[in-house]
Amino acid sequence: MSLWKDHPVMTSSRSSLSGDKSNHTTRFKMSAPLPNSQQIMKTEFMALWDRFSTDPNARVMVLAATNRPSELDEAIMRRLPQAFEIGMPERKERAEILKVTLKGERVEPDIDYDHLARLCEGYTGSYIFELCKKAAYFPIREILEEERKWRPYPLSFI
The missing domain is CATH 1.10.8.60 (Helicase, Ruva Protein; domain 3)
Incomplete structure (x- = not known):
C-alpha cells in the first residue's frame, strides 16, 4: 500500500518536485544496511518515482540539487534523465x-x-x-x- 496514493502530486494534472541537498534525502548508497525507516522511505520514494515515469497522464517534473552527486544512489541517477553542473560563481x-x-x-x-x-x-x-x-x-x-x-x-x- 502506497502512502502517496492520494497525494496531490499524484492526482493533479501538473506537478513539480524539487529537492535541495538531495544527497541527504536520497543518500542510499551506503555500505552499511539502512535502518528500517530509511529503507521504507527509499522504497516509497522509488515506487512513487517509477509511477511518475510509467503513468502516461502524470506530468511531473523532478528537480534535484546536490553538492555531492557521487553520494547519490545509481538508481536515483538513472531516473534523472539530465544532469547540469553549475559552477562556482565568478x-x-x-x-x-x-x-x-x-x-x-x-x-x-x-x-x-x-x-x-x-x-x-x-x-x-x-x-x-x-x-x-x-x-x-x-x-x-x-x-x-x-x-x-x-x-x-x-x-x-x-
Missing part, C-alpha cells in the same frame, strides 16, 4: 549575491561589493549567505566585550 556574480543577500540590511553606504567579492573567491552563494549571517554577529560580540570590561563578573555573581 567575481561579478559573487558581488551580485552579496548585494541580494544584504539588500534591506543596514550596511555602510560606500560598501565595496566588488572588493568583498574578490575576498570570497571559491565561495558558493550558500557560503556567502552564511558568511553574511556570521558577520552580522560581530557588532554583538563587540558590545559584549565592552560590557565585560565594565562588568568582569556575570550578573548572577553580583
Whole structure:
C-alpha cells in the first residue's frame, strides 16, 4: 500500500518536485544496511518515482540539487534523465549575491561589493549567505566585550 496514493502530486494534472541537498534525502548508497525507516522511505520514494515515469497522464517534473552527486544512489541517477553542473560563481556574480543577500540590511553606504567579492573567491552563494549571517554577529560580540570590561563578573555573581 502506497502512502502517496492520494497525494496531490499524484492526482493533479501538473506537478513539480524539487529537492535541495538531495544527497541527504536520497543518500542510499551506503555500505552499511539502512535502518528500517530509511529503507521504507527509499522504497516509497522509488515506487512513487517509477509511477511518475510509467503513468502516461502524470506530468511531473523532478528537480534535484546536490553538492555531492557521487553520494547519490545509481538508481536515483538513472531516473534523472539530465544532469547540469553549475559552477562556482565568478567575481561579478559573487558581488551580485552579496548585494541580494544584504539588500534591506543596514550596511555602510560606500560598501565595496566588488572588493568583498574578490575576498570570497571559491565561495558558493550558500557560503556567502552564511558568511553574511556570521558577520552580522560581530557588532554583538563587540558590545559584549565592552560590557565585560565594565562588568568582569556575570550578573548572577553580583
